Amino acid sequence: MKARSLAAAAAALTLLVTGCGGGGGETGTEGGDKTVRLALTQDVDTLLPMDANVGDNIGVLDVVYSGLVRYDTETTEPYNYIAEDVSSEDKTNWTIKIKPGFTFQNGEPVDAASFARAWNYAAYGPNGMANNYFFERFAGYDDMQGEFEEDDDGNITVQEEPSAKELSGLKVVDANTLTVELVGPFVGFPTMLGYTGFFPIAQACLDDIEGCATKPIGNGPFQIDQWEQGVHLSASKWADYKGEETPNFDKVEWTEYKGSSSWPDFQAGDLDTGAPPPAEWQSANNDPDLSSRKVERAGAALTYIGFPMYKGAPYDNIEFRKAISMAIDRQAIIDQVLPGQAVPADSWVVPGGVPGGEAGTCEFCTFDPEGAKAALEKAGGWPEGQKMKIALGQDEVTEQYFEAIGNQIKLNLGIDYELDPAPDFFARRSARKFDGPFRNNWFPDYPLNENYLVGPYASGDAKNGNKNFGFYSKEFEDKIDEGDKAADLDTAIVKYQEAEAVLAKEFPTVPVSFSQNVTFYSENVDNVVLDPFSGATKLRLLNYVG
Structure with a gap:
């Protein structure tokens, strides 16, 4: 991933997704809801899976969407989740079978078409999606690029329209079957499919891309309630989620910070995980209470x-x-x-x-x-x-x-x-x-x-x-x-x-x-597991103990 700051890459940035709310008593609950409070540190600017390639965006989308494949947090081994099967005889032509019964949070089916529309939108060059390059291996990708320029504000000027608007190598066979033709063999193709850029999107999202960038229609265990960009983001558990690996809390609240400036709020009990800035590293590690609630991972x-x-x-x-x-x-x-x-x-x-x-x-x-x-x-x-x-x-x-x-x-x-x-x-x-x-x-x-x-x-x-x-x-x-x-x-x-x-x-x-990666956590949470790639706390595995 390209756009992460050093602070995000280092464990000082495991604030990305943090634990549950504040310091005891009724803190951390609202109206009886189990509320997890988190910190974001990277100026999140979009919640479109096709356009999200920095740690904080991905941390949020990990519980708002569910993908074809997930990765074991201990071994990093991929395993099928929304996918029932991903197979190929020649490593160039792949068939993806999708488990039936999953829906988006607006009731639309999570089917083959929902993945195809997301991937075609991402692959179309003039759409300017950050995860466009992941589709370079798909047949027909080059025909979807054309010539265009993007300015510093993200505005795109097209000099030459692409000759195609859909990937020729991507076909919807039936409601639950996709086929993918690559430009050449790639034995690692199934391993890619757990990445955020391969998540599906609802048709309603495609019809209102700008709206979906700030309030996505996901297919995961949490749905976005409100986002005041640069300040605060909140989500609630979606009652109709059919998947496994569902957290035991009801709400998530993210507060946006600059760098490691959230550490005082963690110390005050307003956040439940955090990592200290360099100047406070020694004292945090020497504190016997804090150091007893610390998780580390390479x-x-x-x-x-x-x-x-x-x-x-x-x-x-x-x-x-x-x-x-x-x-x-x-x-x-x-x-x-x-x-x-x-x-x-x-x-x-x-x-x-x-x-x-x-x-x-x-x-x-x-x-x-x-x-x-x-x-x-x-x-x-x-x-x-x-x-x-x-x-x-x-x-x-x-x-x-x-x-x-x-x-x-x-x-x-x-x-x-x-x-x-x-x-x-x-x-x-x-x-x-x-x-x-x-x-x-x-x-x-x-x-x-x-x-x-x-x-x-x-x-x-x-x-x-x-x-x-x-x-x-x-x-x-x-x-x-x-x-x-x-x-x-x-x-x-x-x-x-x-x-x-x-x-x-x-x-x-x-x-x-x-x-x-190092994260300190409060007494309100346990089973704090760090993502093997970003170092973020895995929300879907976090346990709220209140």
Whole structure:
């Protein structure tokens, strides 16, 4: 996922979905209802599943919608939920059988057509959906793109209309059967289907997209009551939900905060889970009462440094990129800015977090100041008197983190720097408007090492390279292709590991840290289980004890 801030990726951000309401007595109940109170920290701007790809949106939608597939929170293993069966004989043509009897909260059936309409809307380029790229593997995707521009406010100007409005590879066979033709074999296709971007939508939602973005018509255990954007969001249990894994509370209330500013409200009992800002990390962990109500889990979010290789020297020089990597004392910056909430990264795929993740694939992620100086000299040095701009989004913790990184580079390589935080960071990244290194973050959308590799690095464009960095490697693309065409998932995982080995050799980006998810919780809740990907509290498993 692309748009998460560092604070959201680190466990300081497990505030994303938090526990139940306040500090004892009648707090946490309204009229006898069991009310769970949560914090949001990321400026949620839409609740359309096709357009939601940041942690907070996904955390809300996880209980407002139910998808074809879900993931075991301990093993990350996918299992069918709304889907009855997902099968293929050739890994290119897939048949999806949908369990009958599920409905949307307005009474419409959750059927094959409800998935097809959602996927076609997402895949149509001029709709500007954030999850559009997930449908690149579907036959007919290219015909649905056309040419268009999107400004900083999300307004789209179409220069050339697409030649198709529906995916040619997506067919509704009957009420409960979909078929999907991919552009080529992909053995991991069923694993993708638990991601938010594959949720269904009601026809009434499609008829009023703007309204549905703020008050969706879901098919999950909770329905949105009211959303005052930037302030407060509330939802109530939907009595007619037919699915399993239904929480035991009645209402959810989210309050929106900036960064880690919700910690005082957690301490006051107004929220039931939270993580402290760095300045209060030590005291929180030393508090015997608080530390007895703490859950930790290795995270899956990778923070890494990208380079505008499309700009040429020095960023297209592998020795320069190695120099930057070896100049960074990862543990020192974590101890300074995110103590206990991150671990140094020495790979591009989280070790043990998803199938295929291994530690130690990054040879040049070890702190080595002398090796960094030698690599910089080999690269031709840095222009004297010139500052290196480091681009990032506007977020307090992210800025502290990258200031620490910049200080390491200045100390160990003598390269002066300045941070370039901007509210339109992601638009600038997509438009290739950076003149220096830039911050990136990724956490997996589904449990497969392929997901760490294809989205950020694959392009099939030997001339221009991938969108964000300008990186292209035929060897890398070939290994991905071999993995996609593998006869089984185990074989595919090995091929994707070989693709990661190509990244290690080509070294297009610098892994810095993986998140370590930590959440403190109140006496009002138990069974606090953290999502293996985002680190958020899994609401559908949370138990309200009042």
